[in-house]
Amino acid sequence: MDRSANAAGVLEHSDTGAQENRVVTEEEWLQKWEMRNIGFHKEQGHPLLQKYLDVLLGGRSGLRIFFPLCGKAVDMKRLADMGHHVVGVEVSEQALKEFFAEHSLPYSEEPVPEIPGAKKLQSTSGNISLYCCSIYDLSSSVVGKFDGFWDRGALVAVNPCDRQRYASLMITLMEQNSSYLLVTVSYDPTKHKGPPFYVPESEINSLFGFLPEKGDWLDKMIGEMEASVQGCLNSARIIAMEELLLMTSPLLQLLTRDEVRHASDSMRKSGTAGYVLGMLPTRWIFLAGTVTFLPALR
Secondary structure: OOEOOOOOEEEEEOOHHHHOOOOHHHHHHHHHHOOOOOOOOOOOOOOHHHHOOOOOOOOOOEEEEEEEOOOOOHHHHHHOOOOEEEEEOOHHHHHHHHHHOOOOOHHHHHEEOOOOOOOEEOOOOOOOEEEOOOOOHOOOOHOOOOEEEEEEOOOOOOOOHHHHHHHHHHHHEEEEEEEEEEEEEEEOOOOOOOOOOOOEEEEEEEOOOOOOOOOOOOOOOOOOOOOOOOOOOOOOOOEEEEEEEEEEEEOHHHOOOOHHHHHHHHHHHOOOOEEEEEEEEOOEEEEEEEEEOOOOOO
């Protein structure tokens, strides 16, 4: 297995050929919901979002926050209860209806004129709007732009051949001061066909337009743990690392070094080490690893 170290010293797997041509159809995703094969769903919300919520919000209130491929993520309710407006998109209508039912939220349904066959399910309070359609049918003219993004199980779930299309769409939905939390899973892609797919840091840089050079380092940590992989032959096991990236839109003013050090100190106090990937001319990228949990692998 060929591996190379990125600028952070993290080993990246170069042999992703087994996954490059993998295509999961819309029908397969619908079947996962129908058959209750939804190990990726977290009943109590995602621990990384709970730990880094302040990083996403940045002390701001009344934000518009986007959940791509949202499923029935319980974190949507939590953010809405905090006064933010949540927008999600999901191909499974069953998942969206389960979300409203499980939280006892009354809602209404209405068609989306710009997208034939699409529906918008909206809470009667108006602060949760969930679109039932292909994510690629969305545009800023339909859903507007967003101050924050929670991308957990989205980029790693889209077919590898669609990643550039997906990333380009996300960029068009970003407000000039938006923050984008991206969760990826790092593992040996020859051991699991995906999803979730392995997306190396170098490809993320390419997809979102970041420079490959990295700047000053503050802290560094590599977290590894074993996870059972559902669907792998002979119940194979892999070593995996969950990674969290914070990407800010190009027009966001750079954080000061003191602010970055404060974020790093906060992470250490919370029991999770992390490091800043680098200071780029117009963006900060922040990555954290964890050794205590890993998203359920589909």
